Structure formats: C-alpha cells, structure tokens
Amino acid sequence: MQSKLYKDLNALPAGYSALFEATARESFYASRPWFETLAETTREAGDALQLYGLEEDDGTAVGLLVARSGVASVAAGNARTLTGFSTMYTTLFLPLIHPTAVTPDAAAEGFAGALAAEKPAWQSINFESLDPAEPFFSAFEAALSRAGFVVQSYAHFGNWYESTDGDSLESFMARRPSALRNTVKRKGRKLEKMEEVRFEILAEGAALDQAMDAYDVIYANSWKEPEPFPDFTRRLVKEAAAAGCLCLGTVYLGDRPAASQIWIVSGGRATIFKLAYDEEFKKLSAGSVLTVKVLEHVLTNHQVVEVDYGRGDDAYKKQWLSERRERRGIVAFNPRTLQGAVGALRHVGVARLKAMVKG
Numbered sequence: 001m002q003s004k005l006y007k008d009l010n011a012l013p014a015g016y017s018a019l020f021e022a023t024a025r026e027s028f029y030a031s032r033p034w035f036e037t038l039a040e041t042t043r044e045a046g047d048a049l050q051l052y053g054l055e056e057d058d059g060t061a062v063g064l065l066v067a068r069s070g071v072a073s074v075a076a077g078n079a080r081t082l083t084g085f086s087t088m089y090t091t092l093f094l095p096l097i098h099p100t101a102v103t104p105d106a107a108a109e110g111f112a113g114a115l116a117a118e119k120p121a122w123q124s125i126n127f128e129s130l131d132p133a134e135p136f137f138s139a140f141e142a143a144l145s146r147a148g149f150v151v152q153s154y155a156h157f158g159n160w161y162e163s164t165d166g167d168s169l170e171s172f173m174a175r176r177p178s179a180l181r182n183t184v185k186r187k188g189r190k191l192e193k194m195e196e197v198r199f200e201i202l203a204e205g206a207a208l209d210q211a212m213d214a215y216d217v218i219y220a221n222s223w224k225e226p227e228p229f230p231d232f233t234r235r236l237v238k239e240a241a242a243a244g245c246l247c248l249g250t251v252y253l254g255d256r257p258a259a260s261q262i263w264i265v266s267g268g269r270a271t272i273f274k275l276a277y278d279e280e281f282k283k284l285s286a287g288s289v290l291t292v293k294v295l296e297h298v299l300t301n302h303q304v305v306e307v308d309y310g311r312g313d314d315a316y317k318k319q320w321l322s323e324r325r326e327r328r329g330i331v332a333f334n335p336r337t338l339q340g341a342v343g344a345l346r347h348v349g350v351a352r353l354k355a356m357v358k359g
Contacts, residue, residue, distance in 0.1 A: 214257035
C-alpha cells in the first residue's frame with residue numbers, strides 16, 4: 001500500500017469513485033457530496049486542500065484523509081498546520097476507509113506515515129469532530145506517536161443521541177419526560193385544530209427550493225445569528241436530497257412558515273442537523289410538534305437505529321435524546337520543528353517532550 005497526495009477533489013483518479021461509493025453507504029459524512037459541499041461553500045482565503053490517498057499497487061483506492069493546510073498561531077509564532085477538513089457544521093469527521101479492503105489500523109498507519117513524510121514538515125496537526133469509539137481514533141493516535149509526533153486528544157463537543165432500533169413513535173415518546181410529552185400533545189392538538197396549519201416533509205423534488213425559501217425566512221426571524229457561510233445550507237439540502245439522505249420538515253400557518261428542520265438520514269442513523277422557528281410562534285411550540293412529525297416519518301420510512309442532535313449540549317436536547325457522548329479531537333506536534341516544539345511544550349510539558357525526543 002502506498003500513499004499519494006492530491007490537491008483537489010477533482011484531481012482524484014477515477015478509482016476513488018468506488019471508495020466514495022463504499023464509504024457513502026455507511027455515512028453521508030463520508031461521501032463525496034459532503035466534502036464537495038464544504039469545499040465549495042466554506043473554504044476561506046488561504047485554505048488549501050490536502051487529500052492523502054492510500055492506494056494498492058494496482059491503483060485501487062482504499063483510503064482517503066481529507067484535510068487542509070494553513071497557518072495557525074502556536075505560542076508566540078505561527079506554525080505550518082494541517083487540519084482535518086471539518087467546520088462548525090461538522091457533526092462527525094470520518095476518514096474514508098474501505099470497509100473490506102483495509103483495516104482501520106493499517107489506514108491509520110498509512111495516513112500517519114504520509115503526514116510525517118511531508119516536506120516541508122507539518123509543525124502541528126489537528127483533527128476534530130472524531131468519534132473516540134471508532135477503532136480509527138486510537139489507532140491514529142498511536143500511529144502519529146510512532147511517527148514521531150507529540151500527541152494529545154481533547155474533548156471537542158457533546159453529541160446527544162438515543163438508540164431507536166425497533167422503536168415506533170409511541171415507544172420513543174413513552175421514554176420522554178412527562179412535561180415534554182404533555183406539552184407536545186397539548187400544543188399539537190391546538191395546532192391541528194387551526195384551519196390553516198400545514199405540515200410538509202420533503203425528501204426531494206422541485207418543492208425543495210420553496211421549502212428552503214421558507215427556511216431562510218424562518219431563520220431570519222429566529223433567535224439565531226446569521227450564518228457565516230450563507231451558501232452552505234441550501235447546497236447541503238440539494239446534495240443530501242440527491243443522495244437520498246434528506247428529510248426537510250416545515251410547518252406553515254396560512255402563508256407564514258413557522259418552523260423548519262433539516263434532518264440528514266444515512267446508514268440507519270438520523271441527525272437533526274438544522275432547526276429554527278419564527279419567534280412570533282414560540283408559544284405554539286411549532287418546532288417541538290414538527291420534531292414529532294419528522295421523527296415519526298424517519299422511524300416509519302427509514303427504520304433508523306439511532307437519532308442524534310449534532311453538536312452541542314443545549315438543554316432542550318437532553319429532553320428529546322437521553323444519551324451523551326463526546327466527539328473528540330487529536331492534536332499532534334512535531335517536536336523536531338521550532339513551532340512544533342513550542343506547541344508541544346504548551347500542551348504536554350517539558351518532561352513528556354524530552355521523553356518523546358529521546359525516544
């Protein structure tokens with residue numbers, strides 16, 4: 001197995017199509033459309049893609065690590081830094097590893113070796129939004145350490161989730177706090193009695209543009225800050241719909257859109273990716289009632305085994321989903337470079353740095 005570096009998704013040889021197809025079946029976040037969406041809507045000045053491919057001798061692609069280069073502050077100076085291609089929208093960063101052609105351990109070793117061999121050397125490396133329960137996580141930590149980096153993992157954000165394997169809407173809701181059940185039931189009945197209420201759940205089709213127009217109106221009238229990358233969400237919806245991974249729910253009161261939710265469903269798992277409601281309709285709990293509607297849809301039509309709430313520990317999330325796990329990051333410093341050594345000193349201390357250098 002050999003490693004190769006590519007600078008653009010469009011520069012990848014045709015053999016990577018099969019790898020993307022295999023990993024996309026496991027998760028939309030390991031698909032080409034996901035990384036293309038990030039690359040085309042969230043890249044900032046100075047971002048340069050670094051795509052580390054793992055290939056067999058015959059050119060068959062078995063792994064791909066999507067990263068980007070830049071300059072980050074380390075102590076008093078700047079360091080040549082490599083980061084995984086994740087953003088504030090990333091709920092889970094995944095390396096692309098062919099599920100049958102290569103093991104996570106072998107992929108981690110291949111990626112770490114490629115990163116260590118770069119000239120000029122990377123002074124620091126940082127990958128965020130990782131699942132520490134995945135075998136790749138510990139394998140990548142160990143492989144980077146063997147490659148000569150000073151490595152430390154850290155907590156990145158909380159992810160609330162719950163198993164829904166075998167659930168109906170009724171069994172799922174039975175596990176919710178009584179206050180939430182009562183609120184949703186009471187507000188739901190009130191909304192259903194309103195003559196002009198309309199619930200819409202879309203997965204594809206021409207009506208998506210209208211639904212996204214409604215989402216934009218709702219978002220503008222919500223409590224949320226303006227998006228730093230305004231083109232991202234509409235592009236995500238388009239790509240997720242084309243991949244068969246979208247559930248876009250909207251509540252309308254007459255001609256007024258009141259609440260909207262974007263769910264990403266893939267590999268038997270559903271992420272409540274984006275949500276917003278018009279503050280004018282807060283007392284109607286239209287967003288909570290919509291959650292129930294979309295949840296029923298994905299349980300019935302997609303038979304999902306898990307639902308999660310993306311990034312963060314917002315209080316409302318623990319009412320809907322009962323379990324919390326951490327997404328973690330891995331930071332690695334090259335102690336054989338000045339800025340790498342400075343970063344290592346700040347993170348792990350003198351004693352460990354000396355031991356690493358001697359080793």
